[in-house]
Amino acid sequence: MGAPPGYRPSAWVHLLHQLPRADFQLRPVPSGFAPQEREYQQALLLVVALAGLGLGLSLILIAAYLIRVCCCQPPGPPSAKSPPPGGGCVTWSCIAALLIGCAGIGIGFYGNSETSDGVSQLSSALLHANHTLSAIDHLVLETVERLGEAVRTELTTLEEVLTQRTELVAATRGARRQAEAVTQQLQGLAFWQGVPLSPLQVAEDVSFVEEYRWLAYVLLLLLQLLVCLFTLLGLAKQSKWLVIMMTVMSLVVLVLSWGSLGLEAATAVGLSDFCSSPDTYVLNLTQEETGLGSDILNYYFLCNQAVSNPFQQRLTLSQRALANIHSQLQGLEREAVPQFPSAQKPLLSLEETLNVTEGNFHQLVALLHCRGLHKDYGAALRGLCEDVLEGLLFLLLFSLLSAGALATALCSLPRAWALFPPRSGGERAGSWGEDGGGSTLKGLVCGGRILMDPCIAPQ
């Protein structure tokens, strides 16, 4: 009857968690999440380095391909009857690559918004936890103040009124002792008071970082979209300088794509390690940061039958003391009021205070129960380990598609511009974009007709 079933690691977490990890000396590293350990850091850096290796390899392959094409088959004018081998499909492969890149951009936008959703779920769970914790502190403070005020004023008045009958004064003193006991017990319940860790601060930090991450990705995605569209435009208008500029931009975006791929892969691997068994790590980290006892943290982070409520005894003692105050006040009302009518006012006021205190006490019991805070913890984990991880995997797919598409485009673009008919170089360069879209398609079609001579030849 504890919390309902909460976070469970997904299949992706298991899959990524089972991938082998190695440090810089290629010795295997255990896949438990330990970001403070040197070997684990090296394992994550190695994932980033793999992306760097991929970038290097693809650059070498592109260079080798282009050198081979340049040196072995110097491009002649395409009007020669024998078509350059493969030359007919240069523009085709370039366009296909750019379209795949555009599909990748769609996937990237989806992944970016999914990641953003996950982070906002995480920070809203942190804000909710912060609200609960500060509500506990506030409620304890308020109740303690109210009880203290009642002890100072009403109980003192009552003692003065009843001063002639010692047994009634003794009962009043008993109520005072019980009230002080309740105050003391309640003060021990404000467990988050003075703790240096603020979930609000963490949520703000997370949102701040996420804002910039989101913006950076949107800019990268827009940059790649622009490169794709302007490259298509350049091919359509056969504008040599636009295609050359876009080739250079493609190179820049290729480097950025591999870079983001490395970061995403390392983050996804680290996140999968964290998400496969988050409780231990979060427990230890929170204990270090807050200095709270492990019984309290275990209660909130695990929240199952096996862990007993660490506030149980304080709550029970407060409850008994409150019940005792009530029966003492009732006794006083029965005994004292007929003889001392002036005792009625402070007694009624005390009963009112007692009722409010009991209401606050029930609210406090509800707030202190692990259910609420554990639900926030589960929501934060689901945001991080389901939505954020899923978003990262989509971004990874985007980076992969974009790296592949850009590498293909980089192989084809120089060949495509080399195949542009010489006259179009100077003549058309200045005129692109001055006429409507119809002529763009016309150019694409006309350019295609020339570049794909072998296609049209059999007609």
Add this chain to the structure above:
Amino acid sequence: MGAPPGYRPSAWVHLLHQLPRADFQLRPVPSGFAPQEREYQQALLLVVALAGLGLGLSLILIAAYLIRVCCCQPPGPPSAKSPPPGGGCVTWSCIAALLIGCAGIGIGFYGNSETSDGVSQLSSALLHANHTLSAIDHLVLETVERLGEAVRTELTTLEEVLTQRTELVAATRGARRQAEAVTQQLQGLAFWQGVPLSPLQVAEDVSFVEEYRWLAYVLLLLLQLLVCLFTLLGLAKQSKWLVIMMTVMSLVVLVLSWGSLGLEAATAVGLSDFCSSPDTYVLNLTQEETGLGSDILNYYFLCNQAVSNPFQQRLTLSQRALANIHSQLQGLEREAVPQFPSAQKPLLSLEETLNVTEGNFHQLVALLHCRGLHKDYGAALRGLCEDVLEGLLFLLLFSLLSAGALATALCSLPRAWALFPPRSGGERAGSWGEDGGGSTLKGLVCGGRILMDPCIAPQ
């Protein structure tokens, strides 16, 4: 110090809620959510009818356009030197329309997944609420049984042991009375027992409907994607029968798009009315369905300072009775055990039971507090009024784009196939799809070259 700020209507809700509504006689209808009222139903049906009107209008416009084109400018062979006015841009506008349709499909997939997310948030909130409600019932049942067992066995044994000393027997009887009072108070707390409404059932029903809605949209989106791709293929291969078939399919999808647009618009309008002030409607509906008192429902649905806990008195009485049992047991232990050592065993067992009952009582206080259930209510509202509404608006945008794109395509396609060179009719019809993708593009390019003769003419 109640629940943290929960659901707030979004800007979209306000915007849609402010749109004027009218019934079939075009009299204005107030925009409060009242699905059981005839006029409100008519207002929603009118929104669907508007989409039907849109479909009719677009069909008439398409037919008029095609008749005008057919009758006024009978398509001659495109080889004539004077190009048919506008004929050069037929394929262009067709391709642009299909590409816009494809972008719409992407938006539709996003909207569909967003709606699905919202519904799953709604049903998970319902499941969570169901868990809380059944946990309350279960906990009350368990505690009452445990207390009843203690009264039947340990307290009876104790009375038998202490039968020689009447004042101790009286104290035991006092404890028995208090235990019975606790049992009675606790039984009143299981407020959901015997209520005919099960959130679990509602969640299952919602998930069931959502599953089919999701599937239907995915099928519609895939159908539209296939129509777009095959139309492009047909244009590229100049395959007359494929283009004719796709024109018919486009007509079918156009009707489906307008139909889905009407349903989405009506749902969005109804949802915005519901979401602008959901509390009253949900309160009344739940009261009708469950027959629970309005104090209980107000407490859980509003959960603010102004509404007091309807279980406060029962909880306070139970708490006092438990404290009294405790003090009576302590008194018995002090007085009876030195004289009757055999009383120790039942007394210890009773104290154990009392401790467990106090733990259960604190858990019950936490479960009964409005915080948890109100948070589920807020999550359900956010799922329905934020995610589902946002998803519906994206689906609306998809339907609009798709209706526009298909209408343009339907205007252009018959003109495009009329412009296909006659020889390609029979010759190519059987051969599409038998050669690779390269020839598709080739066809698109070659077809484009012919269809866009005016573009190439100035060369």
